Amino acid sequence: MRERTGLDATDIRILSAVQKHGQLSKTRLAEIVNLSATPCWTRLTRLRAAGYIRGYHADIALERVVDVTRVVVTVSLTHHQKADFDRFESHIMDNDAIINCVATGGGIDYVMTVVVPDISAFQELMDELLSADLAIDRYMTYFATRLIKGEQPNLAKLTARKPR
16 A cells, blocks of 8 residues: 555544535534544644545435436547547546546556436437547447445545554
8 A cells, every 4th residue: 555644543534524424514523533623623624725635525316306327438549649548538527427537457448437318418428529539449338227336435444554
């Protein structure tokens, strides 16, 4: 495991609390972390300023709001030059329908999650990607039938030291 300097067990508890609960009052965060309010808030402010917290988000029950089609798409590019990857990634960043995109090693270059109103909208998106000169060699689509799990990793477990 790569060492992360500057974070102690209390910092990890603070990060875990805001990851799980989002924005909390100073008092509630201090209770969860088991630290007095002022030092807890000072640490949270330092963690925010240092870039450990990217933002706060609500976990919306999307299926209660609107019917959507969720598609997992694997993408392989024709060429593997830095400029090709940069062009593809820049284009993906500007598309709201693509909610997740991971660069991978191995047989494919990217795995994306796309959320659109219907299959027709998905096809329009793919047509646009294919015509955008992104050097897409091939792609495979997998239509998701239901989301089984969609969570953030357990920060405390990830940072726990394993005895050797």
